[in-house]
Amino acid sequence: xxxxxxxxxxIIYNAVKESGYQISEIYLDKPKDEKFGxxxxxxxxxxxxxxxxxxxxxxxxxxxxxxxxxxxxxxxEIAGAGFINFFLSDNCYKDELKNILSEGKNYGRSSVHxxxxxxxxxxxxxxTGPLHTGHGRQLCLxxxxxxxxxxxxxxxTREYYYNDAGNQMNNLALSxxxxxxxxxxxxxxxxxxxxxxxxxxxIAENIFAVYSDKMKDSADLDFFRKEGEKYTFDLIKKxxxxxGINHDIFFNESSLYENSExxxxxxxxxxxxxxxxxxxAVWLKxxxxxxxxKDKVLVKSSGEPTYRLPDIAxxxxxxxxxxxxxxxxxxxDHGDTYKEVLYGVNALGYDSDKIKVIIHQMVTFKMGTESxxxxxxxxxxxxxxxxxxxxxxxxxxxxxVMRGANSHLDxxxxxxxxxxxxxxxxxxxxxxxxxxxxxxxxxxxxPSYAExxxxxxxxxxxxxxxxxxxxxxxxxxxxxxxxSAKTFEPHKIxxxxxxxxxxxxxxxxxxxxxxxxxxxxxISRIHICLAVKQILKNGFDIIGISAPERMY
RNA sequence: GCGCCCGUAGCUCAAUCGGAUAGAGCAACAGCCUUCUAAGCUGUAGGUUAGUGGUUCGAUUCCACUCGGGCGUACCA
Numbered sequence: 316x317x318x319x320x321x322x323x324x325x326i327i328y329n330a331v332k333e334s335g336y337q338i339s340e341i342y343l344d345k346p347k348d349e350k351f352g353x354x355x356x357x358x359x360x361x362x363x364x365x366x367x368x369x370x371x372x373x374x375x376x377x378x379x380x381x382x383x384x385x386x387x388x389x390x391x392e393i394a395g396a397g398f399i400n401f402f403l404s405d406n407c408y409k410d411e412l413k414n415i416l417s418e419g420k421n422y423g424r425s426s427v428h429x430x431x432x433x434x435x436x437x438x439x440x441x442x443t444g445p446l447h448t449g450h451g452r453q454l455c456l457x458x459x460x461x462x463x464x465x466x467x468x469x470x471x472t473r474e475y476y477y478n479d480a481g482n483q484m485n486n487l488a489l490s491x492x493x494x495x496x497x498x499x500x501x502x503x504x505x506x507x508x509x510x511x512x513x514x515x516x517x518i519a520e521n522i523f524a525v526y527s528d529k530m531k532d533s534a535d536l537d538f539f540r541k542e543g544e545k546y547t548f549d550l551i552k553k554x555x556x557x558x559g560i561n562h563d564i565f566f567n568e569s570s571l572y573e574n575s576e577x578x579x580x581x582x583x584x585x586x587x588x589x590x591x592x593x594x595x596a597v598w599l600k601x602x603x604x605x606x607x608x609k610d611k612v613l614v615k616s617s618g619e620p621t622y623r624l625p626d627i628a629x630x631x632x633x634x635x636x637x638x639x640x641x642x643x644x645x646x647x648d649h650g651d652t653y654k655e656v657l658y659g660v661n662a663l664g665y666d667s668d669k670i671k672v673i674i675h676q677m678v679t680f681k682m683g684t685e686s687x688x689x690x691x692x693x694x695x696x697x698x699x700x701x702x703x704x705x706x707x708x709x710x711x712x713x714x715x716v717m718r719g720a721n722s723h724l725d726x727x728x729x730x731x732x733x734x735x736x737x738x739x740x741x742x743x744x745x746x747x748x749x750x751x752x753x754x755x756x757x758x759x760x761x762p763s764y765a766e767x768x769x770x771x772x773x774x775x776x777x778x779x780x781x782x783x784x785x786x787x788x789x790x791x792x793x794x795x796x797x798x799s800a801k802t803f804e805p806h807k808i809x810x811x812x813x814x815x816x817x818x819x820x821x822x823x824x825x826x827x828x829x830x831x832x833x834x835x836x837x838i839s840r841i842h843i844c845l846a847v848k849q850i851l852k853n854g855f856d857i858i859g860i861s862a863p864e865r866m867y
Numbered sequence: 868g869c870g871c872c873c874g875u876a877g878c879u880c881a882a883u884c885g886g887a888u889a890g891a892g893c894a895a896c897a898g899c900c901u902u903c904u905a906a907g908c909u910g911u912a913g914g915u916u917a918g919u920g921g922u923u924c925g926a927u928u929c930c931a932c933u934c935g936g937g938c939g940u941a942c943c944a
Contacts, residue, residue: 344883347890357886360924370924395887396924441944482943596942606870608940615942622944647938650871676872677937684878718880721872723937725879730893736906739892745906756903798883810881813891824899824908866906 317794319411323354323401326388330380336362336373345791352390352400353787359397370397408786409774415789415846417769423796423853429468431639435461438555438562439476442548443487444512446555446699448689452678452724453644454699455715455859458560459805460642460673462857467800469640475562476629479544480569481619486510487547488540494519495539499531511694518546554699558708559859571628577620580628581613583663599623599659611655623652627659634665641670642803650674673803675720683729706731709860713740716805716858739813741866743851746816748866750848753828757841760829764841776839781822785843788818792850796857805858812854819847 324341331338338358346355359374366373374393381391390402415422437457440450457473464471478484490509494516497503509515522530522542530538555561571577581597584590590599595616601607613624633641645653653674657667680687680697689696702711710731717739718724730737757764777783791811799807828840852862 340884342884344886346887347882348887351887355886360886363924398887478944594942598942608869612942617942619942621942626944647872649939649944651939652944654871674872674938679937681879722880723873727879727893730879734906737893738906741906742892745904749904749907753903760903794883802883806881807883810891813881817891820907821909823903827903829903865904867904 317790319403319407319790320354320794322387323356323403326381327356327358327377327399330377331358331362333380334373334376336366336377338362346400351394351398352392353403354401356399356401357397359393359399363397373397374399405777405783406774408783408790409777411790412774412777412786412842412846413769413772415792415849416842419849420853420856422849423792424466424468425793425797426468427797428464428639431469432472432637433464433469433640433642434472434474434633434636434638435464435642435644436474436476436566436633437642437644438551438560439478440551441478441483442544442551443483444510444547444696445514445550448678448680448697448699448702448726449646451699451702451711452675452715452720453646454555454558454560455712456673456675456720456805457644458558458712458859459716459808459857460644460803462859463796463800463803463805463808464640466796466857472564472638473560473562474564474566476568477548477565478568478622478625480572481622484540484544485536487515487543488536490515491518491522491539491543492533492536495522495530496532498523499528512696513694514547514550515543518543521546550700554703557703558712566629566632568625568629571625571632576628576632577625580631580663581620581624584613584659587663589662599655601655601658605658607655607658623655623659626656627663630656630660630667630670631663631665634660634667634669639669642673643670644673644675647674647676671803673720676723678715678724678726681725681727681729683727687728702728709744710738710740712858712860713809717809719804719806740860743809743812743816744855744860744863745866746819747848747851747855747862748864749823750819750844750851751864753844754841754848756829757837760831761834761837761841764838767838767842772842773835773839776836777843779822779826781818781825782840782843785815785818785822785847788815789846789850792853799857808854808857812851812858815847815850815854 320343324343327341328338338361341356341358343354343356346352359377360370362373363370371393374397378391378393378399381388383390386404386406388401389404392400394400435457438450438454440446446454461471461473486506486508487510489506493503493505493509498519581590584599590597590613592598596612597614598610599613601610611623612621614620643653653672657670660667680689687697706728714726714731715724731740734741736742777786795807795811799805822843826840828837828844830837855862
């Protein structure tokens with residue numbers, strides 16, 4: 316809770332107590348409509364149910380205990396079914412303006428989770444090809460969520476689960492070898508489910524450039540696998556670092572084999588009687604009462620584990636590392652499988668309470684009204700690098716994060732690409748650029764503004780409705796960060812930034828900032844601009860987009 | 868069939884533990900540039916929150932059912 320909220324909550328709490336009631340927690344909402352004040356509490360309605368009294372009567376009792384003459388709360392009134400609405404003095408917000416300016420890039424950071432650690436694992440694409448637009452949503456969501464967690468005090472470990480074994484990698488090896496062989500023999504057969512992307516041909520050409528025909532007819536699939544893995548993983552990492560995403564840990568799945576954790580996990584299932592053998596495979600018994608319909612295979616009859624077994628071992632490993640919060644991000648196509656993994660983790664006696672799985676819905680790409688079809692088979696794949704080249708990294712991240720994860724996302728490429736007022740990302744960035752323009756102007760007219768002592772800043776002069784509305788919105792930022800972080804929903808930050816931009820643009824049109832005739836007013840308005848700029852920048856940092864100084 | 872998610876303005880989406888008159892952008896219509904960036908602002912229009920019932924002071928939100936869509940329902944990940 317922000318300081319303002321805390322103070323009001325404290326006042327209500329005491330008033331409730333004085334009135335002879337008891338309440339465990341005070342909820343304060345910011346009403347949608349300004350006429351209902353700055354903060355609103357439903358405490359009286361909650362108590363009404365408990366004490367079987369009319370809510371308005373309780374509200375009256377509470378309100379009579381609240382002081383409104385100390386310059387903090389200017390008015391407290393009962394409205395509607397029994398809401399208690401509080402009107403705060405303008406000075407509260409003017410003081411907050413100074414806080415924003417003095418805390419600067421740290422304004423909005425909180426310590427609600429300080430001392431706690433979080434692990435976020437996401438992207439985790441297999442090194443079989445470049446990242447494509449299907450990876451984009453979780454990539455951008457994860458980046459923003461990791462930042463949000465840090466803003467609320469978590470020490471965050473960013474992790475990538477790296478799977479360099481299994482079917483898909485074999486498939487890559489066969490594909491690379493086929494392309495390599497086709498250099499010598501045009502009709503060399505390409506594997507049925509091979510990777511048809513052009514990058515495979517490039518890998519083959521690179522091999523040819525170094526080894527010439529030495530690997531011709533070689534049965535050494537391992538060689539082709541490693542060449543393919545190295546090249547594709549470099550592509551993946553290049554995309555990630557280009558977006559400012561730097562994982563702290565690349566957890567290699569094969570390490571779970573090397574330290575026998577896979578084996579131990581399998582043994583644990585066996586010894587607890589949770590698995591059995593059938594048709595040459597090892598099956599995990601699933602609990603029907605927990606909604607599972609049938610048993611699942613842990614080890615295939617080929618002797619190779621399915622993804623489940625290492626995944627369970629991996630999650631146990633993460634639990635053992637002692638994080639306070641463990642987050643996985645998956646697309647909805649994995650919506651069932653994570654439940655199986657958690658079931659396995661629990662069945663072995665580990666507590667999965669700290670694991671939070673974020674499932675996001677699928678993304679549909681459109682060019683205007685026309686939907687963009689993708690298919691791996693025909694290499695009709697829209698790679699993330701191409702999307703970035705087409706619309707820019709900022710627009711891409713903005714669009715991916717702009718909606719709640721649980722909503723299906725319609726990604727309109729032509730809109731994102733549009734360098735016009737239609738594009739929502741520019742609306743917000745433009746507010747920042749516009750402020751930078753004003754500040755350039757300020758630097759010429761009142762070059763001394765930068766040396767203003769905040770304690771000397773005249774805030775009395777701030778009075779227009781647009782100014783006050785803007786200050787109120789700005790002071791919401793810390794709460795917005797906390798609430799977005801709490802529910803892991805970075806789109807709330809975008810919704811909020813949009814309202815900041817909207818109120819700034821309105822302020823701009825109605826309040827001339829630089830007025831050579833009125834230095835005092837200009838200086839205070841310049842500081843409002845500085846605060847807006849700071850909030851926008853802090854929000855952009857969380858989402859991970861840039862704060863442009865100019866947009867022409 | 869079963870499981871998860873979703874259904875809100877013409878389109879894409881918001882809506883703070885269940886709160887007050889359900890909000891933005893795009894599209895449409897009407898205005899605003901000798902003044903700090905018009906990538907902007909102002910106004911108009913647009914809704915039985917898919918439907919039916921239930922829970923209560925109050926339901927877009929919770930419950931049940933129906934209809935419609937997405938994703939799963941592999942010895943792929």
